[in-house]
Amino acid sequence: MHEERAPSSLEEGVGGGGVSRETLRQRAAKMRNNPTEPERRLWMELRGSRVAGTKFRRQVVIGYRIAEFFCPVKGLVVEVDGHTHDLECDLAKDKQLEREFGFQTIRFSNDDIIQNMDGVLERLTEGLGSRAARWPEGRAHHPQTPSSEEEGA
Numbered sequence: 689m690h691e692e693r694a695p696s697s698l699e700e701g702v703g704g705g706g707v708s709r710e711t712l713r714q715r716a717a718k719m720r721n722n723p724t725e726p727e728r729r730l731w732m733e734l735r736g737s738r739v740a741g742t743k744f745r746r747q748v749v750i751g752y753r754i755a756e757f758f759c760p761v762k763g764l765v766v767e768v769d770g771h772t773h774d775l776e777c778d779l780a781k782d783k784q785l786e787r788e789f790g791f792q793t794i795r796f797s798n799d800d801i802i803q804n805m806d807g808v809l810e811r812l813t814e815g816l817g818s819r820a821a822r823w824p825e826g827r828a829h830h831p832q833t834p835s836s837e838e839e840g841a
Contacts, residue, residue: 716747726801762819
């Protein structure tokens with residue numbers, strides 16, 4: 689039986705027509721539910737604001753791309769690359785992401801995550817430290833929504 693798999697971020701838009709954001713959101717949900725072993729291991733380290741007290745999200749749609757991990761407060765994308773990734777293509781997408789959204793990308797190989805998690809976390813902590821917060825200290829991960837009283841209810 690053929691098992692359906694979620695396409696990699698490299699496969700998005702293959703065929704010239706592109707994909708809708710709703711299709712990307714559906715793919716991201718599938719990818720969250722079926723992570724690769726390196727993604728699962730890295731998520732176990734990132735979840736619960738365990739790295740530098742910073743929140744990360746998994747498989748986030750940004751524009752027309754699915755980022756494996758995203759830190760909203762720092763605007764930092766973390767990608768996990770297997771052996772099939774085309775580095776030149778990936779770097780071009782990273783530059784486009786930075787131009788369009790101001791988000792920086794840090795890439796780690798599957799091997800780095802499996803064999804050198806301490807080094808990965810150290811580099812990630814340095815990357816987070818080098819980026820300014822996108823909104824003032826003390827605010828939640830996004831602008832607060834007004835309370836019912838402020839809305840006049």
